Amino acid sequence: MLLAASEITRAVDRAFFLIGGVSLLLLAGITVAMVILAVRFRRSRVRTTSQVGGHTVLEITWTVIPTIIVMWMFYVGYGGFALMRQVPKNHMVVDVTGKQWVWSFSYPKERIDASEMVVPVNTPVLVNLTAPPEDVIHSFFIPDFRVKEDARPGQASYLWFESERMGTFSILCAEFCGKDHSKMYTWLKVVSREEYEQWVEKQQMKKFRPLEVGAMMDPNNPGFGKDQLNIDGAVIFGAACVSCHGSAGDGSGLPGQARNMTILKDWKRSAKVTDIYRTLSEGIEGTQMRPYPNLTPWERIAVAHYVRSFSKEPRPEDTLEDCQAMIEEYGLDKVQAPKQTIPIERAMELLVMEAGGRALTGEDALRGVNP
């Protein structure tokens, strides 16, 4: 408190000291009057009273003056509020979701999700708030910027702030939300514009280069791409591969020719993610398995995970070296996230959601049926 970190902060603090100051004066007046009256008219001193029962002019005075004072207070308080509700035009957007008991952040324009909130200094930030429909109410509160608004399940609300100072500020949950309500806090980092851009880039790299982290390629998690990359491998497989490999991956689409992926022993390359990546990038010469340059690297990775899930046999694991070799060979560390574009299936999902339906996945999405 008391660090003027933004225009809103200053407006609120000014109102606080004005209204608080007048209130303190009134309190002092009441207290002093009370003490003086109690002492001046104490029984040991005064035995003769004067039984006045009222005074109309006085009554009107002390009705009208407080009325004026409180109207002025309303006006002062209203001023800062108007500021809080008018988002400047040149703002950036962060979507914030409150779940029992974590805040998560996503930057729709930058296409990143993060567990911490990082924003550039001197930039108005519009915070769109919500909570998952099956969750409870939370309240997004940044004391240093004097802003707070409830994040309600399945409903939208917003607030905005702009920091003039760099630094770390606490974000707290202010609406009681259950057991770990008091642990539902995180940090807001306000950094320079350059640092912010670096951070965004790093987040995007993290998102689009999961191979860096060998451990993330969990063979038991066919949904890998969906969760980590926001890409559903099943959708791509449904679109590009079922015609030959069959929807169960058993090669039934082009019997006898396409690889039956439920069995691993006949493979030319192995069922490591890195090897499937190679197959998708280079194809298998002399067969109908052609390369898929139209798939982005991360789409290839997602579908590779999905392919691995067909077999119940123990699958060969990628080592960190495998990953690094592949990153180097295909220059994956230099791949930039495509700015302003999203995968088709994600776009379809969003369209369907906007149209009020449930997001479609897998084959449903391809057929376009809304269950």
Add this chain to the structure above:
Amino acid sequence: MSSQPAASPMSLPNYLEARPGILSWLTTTDHKRIGVLYLASMMPFFLVAASFAVMFRLELFSPGQQFLTNDQYNRLLTVHGVVMIFLFIIPGIPAVFGNFFLPIMIGAEDVSFPRINLMSWYCYVSGAVLALISVAVGPPDTGWTFYVPYSVKTHPNVLLPMAAAFILGWSSILTGLNFVATVHRLRAKAMGWFEMPLFVWSLYATGWVQIVATPVVGITLVMVLLERFLGIPIFDPARGGDPVLYQHMFWIYSHPAVYIMVLPAMGVVSEIIPTFSRKKIFGYRYIVFSSIAIAAIGSLVWGHHMFTSGMADVARIVFSFLTFFVAVPSAVKVFNWLATMYKGSVWLAPPMVWALMFILLFSIGGLTGLINASLSLDVHLHDTAWVVSHFHFTMFGGTGVIFFAALHYWWPKVFGKMYNNTIAYLAAGIFFFGFLATYLPLFFAGARGMPRRYADYLPEYEIYHKISTIGSWFLFASLLLLLGNLVYSLFKGKRAPISPWGGATLEWRTATPPPTLNFDGEPDLSRGAYEYPEQVDHD
């Protein structure tokens, strides 16, 4: 009876001794006994809820977990709030002192519906027992506001405390109904509306709020139960309901409820100050109208609890605007009380000390309320320790303090015993110190952003919590001392005279303790409720 010469005041048996035996108490329809029953059943709950607060304050002594898990903290906090609100501060003054003194003050023999009055006490007890059972089987952890969707999702049992609140609402409605009817129908013929003591006026205004507003909370709680147990979607957003609707319905009752809490307290102040200043109350009619204004405007401001909950911006602005107007009649009252002392003869006996303490603490509560009502400030302060402090200043420093003032004021009349003055002063002093030490730091913590209902906190708030926790020990000790002193007087206290303070209202002109039908003969209405001689005739 009235044709016979007035018997000496002690000739009829007093209401305490009139019919002996526990059963006669449990089936009594005497408004005075019902008041005493309320008092006896209320105090244990108050002490338990206060000791819960001391416990969870202890947990907050240092950051990190000390001896309560988050879950235990939330439950203690909820039980503390629920008991304090529904079992102590809402029924408190009307059910105990209103029941006991309203009929006497207007020269009636009892309330209009004595049996319904007894029933209201049974509702109170059933509600209290349900609350106890809920504590035994697993206390709720929702906070006293039971906000959905949390309250329809959380595992602990919310059925019981909600049913308890529902039944307690009945108790409150029945009491209010009785008071309104009694004032209309049983007021002594010679007593005009503007000759009634102000305590009666305040109970009358409160009665209407109780009748009009309380059903809303009942309906709301039933809706929550329907949703939770029959799956009818009303508030739950996962099934298409609207959680903000719940908040509206909750506060449509619960904001007026804060006036149910505070209006009777203001009425008591309007009795105590004239008595101890030996002066006619200043601005009688203005105090009456301010009570009515508070009751009326107070019904239109509930949205100030929801400035950050997603209401339309226009609604926020309107609610803020209206809220400020409630402050005016409250201020008018304070000015009139102070003016009453002017040119009076002030005796700082314990009840008066409590009443003056009320003026101070309640003013702090009210003025910080103005800060809360300011839109941009409330956005920051809402749901922080600031609000916790604010409402303790108004409810505890306001109504709670006046509950103690009323205890000290009327104790001699109710039980016929005088308590020890020195200890009473000492308790009041420790209370005052403990109170400020407990709650003032919370203003600072809250202004710096410390949220409320936090079982733990960031280290930067430690100093405030340390002071507050230490303060709570003094506070609690003073409560034990205060109540201990009163209880002790029952056994060892001196006999109380008819009018220990020289008050002018009717209860000071009947026997101590009063006989079953309140008056020995016709009540003497020759003297007005605030009529005092110019020369002080009382020490």
